[in-house]
Amino acid sequence: MRKPRVGIFKYSCCAGCQFQIIYFIKHLKEVLGAVNIVYGKMETESDSADGPFDIALIEGAITEAEQADQLKRVRRNSKYLIPIGSCAVNGGIPAIKNMTTELEVETRVYQDISLMHSIKAHAIDEYVRADAVLRGCPVGERDLYELVTSLMLDKRPNMVEHCVCVECKMKGNQCILLTENVPCMGPVTNGGCGALCPSNARACYSCWGPMANANSSALARKFEEMGLPPDEVVRRFSLFGYPTFEFHKVAGAGR
Amino acid sequence: MRKRIMPEKRSKKTILVDYLARVEGEAAIRVALAGHEAESVELRIWEPPRFFEGFLVGRSYQEVPDIVARICGICPVSHMSTAIRAIEKAMGVQPSPQVLLLRRLLAMSQLVSSHVVHLYALVLPDHEGYPGLPAMLEKYPQVVERLNRMRVPLNDLTKLVGGGRALHPIGTVVGGFTRIPTRQELRAARDAVAGIRQDAIETLKMVAEFDTFHFGTDREFVSIRNEDHFAVNSGEIVSNRGLKASEDDYYKYFSEYQMPYANTKQTRRNQTEPIMVGALARLNLKFDQLVPEAKECAQKVGFSVPDCNPFHNNLAQAIEIVHGIEDCIKIVESLDLKDEKPLVRVRAGEGGAITEAPRGLLHHWYAVNRRGVVEKANIVTPTAHNFMCIEKDLRGVCERIAEQPMKEIRRWCEILVRAYDPCFSCSVH
Numbered sequence: 001m002r003k004p005r006v007g008i009f010k011y012s013c014c015a016g017c018q019f020q021i022i023y024f025i026k027h028l029k030e031v032l033g034a035v036n037i038v039y040g041k042m043e044t045e046s047d048s049a050d051g052p053f054d055i056a057l058i059e060g061a062i063t064e065a066e067q068a069d070q071l072k073r074v075r076r077n078s079k080y081l082i083p084i085g086s087c088a089v090n091g092g093i094p095a096i097k098n099m100t101t102e103l104e105v106e107t108r109v110y111q112d113i114s115l116m117h118s119i120k121a122h123a124i125d126e127y128v129r130a131d132a133v134l135r136g137c138p139v140g141e142r143d144l145y146e147l148v149t150s151l152m153l154d155k156r157p158n159m160v161e162h163c164v165c166v167e168c169k170m171k172g173n174q175c176i177l178l179t180e181n182v183p184c185m186g187p188v189t190n191g192g193c194g195a196l197c198p199s200n201a202r203a204c205y206s207c208w209g210p211m212a213n214a215n216s217s218a219l220a221r222k223f224e225e226m227g228l229p230p231d232e233v234v235r236r237f238s239l240f241g242y243p244t245f246e247f248h249k250v251a252g253a254g255r
Numbered sequence: 256m257r258k259r260i261m262p263e264k265r266s267k268k269t270i271l272v273d274y275l276a277r278v279e280g281e282a283a284i285r286v287a288l289a290g291h292e293a294e295s296v297e298l299r300i301w302e303p304p305r306f307f308e309g310f311l312v313g314r315s316y317q318e319v320p321d322i323v324a325r326i327c328g329i330c331p332v333s334h335m336s337t338a339i340r341a342i343e344k345a346m347g348v349q350p351s352p353q354v355l356l357l358r359r360l361l362a363m364s365q366l367v368s369s370h371v372v373h374l375y376a377l378v379l380p381d382h383e384g385y386p387g388l389p390a391m392l393e394k395y396p397q398v399v400e401r402l403n404r405m406r407v408p409l410n411d412l413t414k415l416v417g418g419g420r421a422l423h424p425i426g427t428v429v430g431g432f433t434r435i436p437t438r439q440e441l442r443a444a445r446d447a448v449a450g451i452r453q454d455a456i457e458t459l460k461m462v463a464e465f466d467t468f469h470f471g472t473d474r475e476f477v478s479i480r481n482e483d484h485f486a487v488n489s490g491e492i493v494s495n496r497g498l499k500a501s502e503d504d505y506y507k508y509f510s511e512y513q514m515p516y517a518n519t520k521q522t523r524r525n526q527t528e529p530i531m532v533g534a535l536a537r538l539n540l541k542f543d544q545l546v547p548e549a550k551e552c553a554q555k556v557g558f559s560v561p562d563c564n565p566f567h568n569n570l571a572q573a574i575e576i577v578h579g580i581e582d583c584i585k586i587v588e589s590l591d592l593k594d595e596k597p598l599v600r601v602r603a604g605e606g607g608a609i610t611e612a613p614r615g616l617l618h619h620w621y622a623v624n625r626r627g628v629v630e631k632a633n634i635v636t637p638t639a640h641n642f643m644c645i646e647k648d649l650r651g652v653c654e655r656i657a658e659q660p661m662k663e664i665r666r667w668c669e670i671l672v673r674a675y676d677p678c679f680s681c682s683v684h
Contacts, residue, residue, distance in 0.1 A: 012303050015279050015680050016328025016422050028403050032389045044387025045276040064303045093325040097310040105309035138422045196419040200426045202433040
């Protein structure tokens with residue numbers, strides 16, 4: 001069997017998702033042996049970013065026009081293009097800057113902003129079509145295996161598409177939102193993490209991004225009833241990805 | 256060999272690596288050589304900035320550790336614990352001795368695993384003549400297996416203490432930990448870590464075989480030092496040139512400069528001088544505090560301080576791996592765990608903290624208002640501290656081997672930059 005040709009591209013992010021691939025997965029040898037990484041700057045020296053690729057994995061948000069240009073080239077040269085990690089899937093942490101004007105954010109950090117070429121932080125599918133998404137910050141091991149095996153067997157991957165609450169129930173956790181009055185984002189957050197935070201006595205902070213069809217305004221109302229000031233509520237709905245379609249009713253649509 | 260006739264007296268050439276592979280983040284190297292002299296040396300860190308210091312303004316103190324963890328995918332724990340300590344100082348929170356010990360354990364486990372992955376996945380291919388680790392899988396399966404054997408117990412320890420996952424752990428918060436591990440869990444993790452002692456020694460032997468040459472002039476090494484242990488989380492700033500200062504006086508001695516060709520600000524000492532931070536700096540300043548096993552290993556491979564050769568930073572990392580494993584085991588044995596919850600009283604204030612990330616000195620500074628919302632933030636990463644020193648050493652290496660073929664000069668430039676274990680993603684944050 002021919003090994004699938006994989007290209008891994010990094011845009012604005014912490015590179016943790018790429019590290020998850022070479023570093024944190026338990027079956028490192030099997031995964032590395034099953035694919036042929038033809039482009040991936042952190043893993044290997046390689047000349048061409050032009051492919052062709054069977055699979056292009058994209059991590060990070062787009063924050064410069066040049067990145068968007070390259071991304072479009074990658075799309076043309078790839079059979080499957082898959083954003084990995086919250087930054088690529090819905091903007092993630094870098095997208096918090098979208099809440100204020102670019103000028104304001106830049107002047108807080110650099111004296112001479114004439115040297116900057118930054119644009120608003122955008123998810124990958126703002127620019128190109130994505131064939132599937134691997135959620136998580138960092139990407140989850142379960143989904144990563146599912147993706148790799150699916151691509152090798154040429155079947156449609158079965159990603160987690162329910163909220164964190166489902167996983168909490170499956171684990172038999174007591175609901176911390178209802179019993180301990182902790183502002184947990186579990187009801188509106190896509191699962192896959194295995195309800196990590198609620199299992200560790202902590203409120204979910206939405207790092208896997210919003211779940212499709214989430215009822216964000218109902219949860220926001222609940223938070224307000226619990227006594228959370230409005231700005232606290234908005235912060236909770238704008239931590240991973242801003243603006244998002246699912247959370248825009250609570251957090252706004254950006255400037 | 257026939258002597259080539261040069262059109263000019265001084266031949267001009269440019270060494271250019273436009274996207275350095277096997278480092279974290281995106282950067283280019285450009286050195287313009289004229290004869291034996293480097294006319295210009297630029298480490299062009301072109302990775303787009305993400306403006307963390309900009310968008311942290313207006314966020315709650317509780318979110319800060321989770322946000323800054325995303326600065327770096329290799330050393331999230333360092334960013335989290337530095338931010339947490341800075342905020343605790345700003346708000347006057349005093350964590351319990353147990354929390355401080357657990358944090359040391361957490362930092363140490365991450366430091367060791369970061370060194371392991373750097374040495375195997377990023378550095379080793381250079382010295383074996385491979386483009387990357389995946390290509391080595393077929394011929395050196397035992398090396399990949401050793402990397403796997405070492406990182407799993409270390410990651411599991413980070414995961415256990417930090418909470419939930421090794422990358423961007425979720426239990427590490429201002430005031431302490433959301434969940435304290437049980438004794439049994441910690442003991443099991445300790446036994447697993449103790450199982451890789453031999454692999455650590457094998458790693459050191461492997462690193463001692465790496466290509467290197469006699470190089471490096473005297474330089475100022477900076478690290479933090481604490482009199483009772485090998486400090487990673489808190490201590491005084493010290494250097495081999497007599498600097499001894501409290502972390503609160505950081506800005507008196509160090510300042511940042513924006514460079515026209517890089518998105519990373521360059522940190523300088525006394526406005527003009529380079530400093531070196533990281534594993535080699537730590538060993539130069541704290542060799543006496545290493546565990547006896549690590550000292551013995553260092554002696555066996557012929558490492559002694561002072562050592563000013565930047566290529567030996569890899570060797571220093573391998574020695575720290577041996578030390579770190581013993582240190583983790585010791586900390587676990589000294590812990591007598593009791594359950595406690597983080598206690599925080601929100602208050603306005605300003606505070607800065609310095610820790611040792613795997614790649615060197617990391618500084619975070621925050622001002623929070625009375626509601627616990629960040630009003631100002633500043634972060635200086637290890638690679639920003641090393642920036643000027645890397646350029647100085649690039650100049651030195653190029654001038655030393657200027658007559659060699661371009662390919663060879665390029666290779667050594669890359670080896671040098673990788674030896675520093677830079678994290679460009681961190682540095683542009």
